[in-house]
Amino acid sequence: MIYQLSQFLFPDDPARLFPTTPERELYLEIGFGDGRFWPHYAGTFAEAPNYLGAEISGSSLQKAQARLLKSGLTNAHLTKLPAMVLLGAVVPAGSLSGIIVNFPDPWPKKDHLDQRLLRAPFFRLAASRLRPGGAVLLTTDHEEYFDFACQGAEESGVTRLERAEPPAAALETKYALKWRELGIAAQHARFVSTADPFALAAQLLRPDIQALPQEDADLPHSIVKLPADFDLSDFAKQALRGDSYTVVLLDAYRSLRRPEYTVLAHVEEGELTQEVLVGIMQRPDGSTLVRLAKFGGPIITAGVKAAVGAVTDELVRRGAVVTHLGY
Ligand SMILES: C[S@@+](CC[C@H](N)C(=O)[O-])C[C@H]1O[C@@H](n2cnc3c(N)ncnc32)[C@H](O)[C@@H]1O
Structure with a gap:
């Protein structure tokens, strides 16, 4: 197969x-x-x-x-x-x-x-x-x-x-x-x-790689409270380098229907390169979930977790308050 x-x-x-x-x-x-x-x-x-x-x-x-x-x-x-x-x-x-x-x-x-x-x-x-x-x-x-x-x-x-x-x-x-x-x-x-x-x-050090978990709750994520005037329209490309990875947040896309966003990230770890999406989604209780999207079957690695972290940090710079970290 x-x-x-x-x-x-x-x-x-x-x-x-x-x-x-x-x-x-x-x-x-x-x-x-x-x-x-x-x-x-x-x-x-x-x-x-x-x-x-x-x-x-x-x-x-x-x-x-x-x-x-x-x-x-x-x-x-x-x-x-x-x-x-x-x-x-x-x-x-x-x-x-x-x-x-x-x-x-x-x-x-x-x-x-x-x-x-x-x-x-x-x-x-x-x-x-x-x-x-x-x-x-x-x-x-x-x-x-x-x-x-x-x-x-x-x-x-x-x-x-x-x-x-x-x-x-x-x-x-x-x-x-x-x-x-x-x-x-x-x-x-x-x-x-x-x-x-x-x-x-x-x-031989290899990137820390995990299989994609079956439960959505296990996907790298954070929960934040966004300020009332939150806006990502001036989002700029940014890079983050760790010991074993490089993460570049390439762009942010706004949903046509809801005030929600998706960030496209490029993650490099040795020979492994992935393009992953990080969703920024409203929750019924008014908080916001920042979570790796399953789209494209990403492999969860230290770098992919760092991408979710980098998006969360960007929201914090824009006034968000973190209430939960899951990455
Ligand atoms: C010249 S062809 C030989 C194909 C086959 N072994 C043969 O003898 O007919 C080389 C093959 O290696 C594949 N290839 C190149 N780099 C590779 C890599 N890093 N991992 C897996 N396959 C690779 C290419 O896509 C290509 O099909």
Whole structure:
């Protein structure tokens, strides 16, 4: 099935994600494209391992989902999450047998090199999520990126490089076929983790992320009493920086029907970026509720809570009196 951000726990439990096959190994594929690899590769095991696939392209997600359904693999979940977010926030320490990266985007221009995925920070995070002996399996046609990845892995200090032939399934992906037609050979490396995943995970600070609670009352909120002459029409964009996040309150929108507002906030925490809405709503008792909106399935993080706090602080600057803080 396709998992939305808000359907995961942070971190999640593989036994919860794969309740009928909790004892099987877990593999993660990053950038699965149109999803040809996994049905083929899973077929080389006596029992198909559990599978998580991360891909940032929505159209690829649909194609891969269709392939998984056709192959009858029910213990495989896809998500439209950037790899570093899925790895860092969702995948628990020491839980993966392998991380597969086939033909990653090469970002060949010099000033785009920091967009490449396979750099030292990735290998450190990966080693904290792999079980001992687990490996990142890279297959690529791009020689320069291949060397770059090997260098990043070495710099990370937590992997051992093993050169090997690519798995047959990696040579049948859309990009493998494209490069083969052009006569370009693929290279393969296994970056075997040499780290203690739990010790490494403890060193890597991730944003404080929580699953979206089911109860509205648990959404980050505050209750305030607004002054009679309250007005937000001169609202100006503002930024707030914390240790692990940056929050920018971008704009405030007034309801056409009621004297209520919605503030649009941009929240950045490491690899995770979210646009969230904070509602400013009248309550029957005359007080005002300031609360994260469920719209868009936000993940509640330290930064998202700070966004609700920043809106509350702005109201206080405009004469509001806080009667309750819930964030
Ligand atoms: C060159 S394509 C290769 C696709 C597929 N693996 C294949 O071999 O045909 C690279 C894929 O990685 C995806 N991608 C790029 N950055 C990503 C990220 N941070 N997380 C997940 N997927 C990513 C892209 O959307 C794209 O589909």
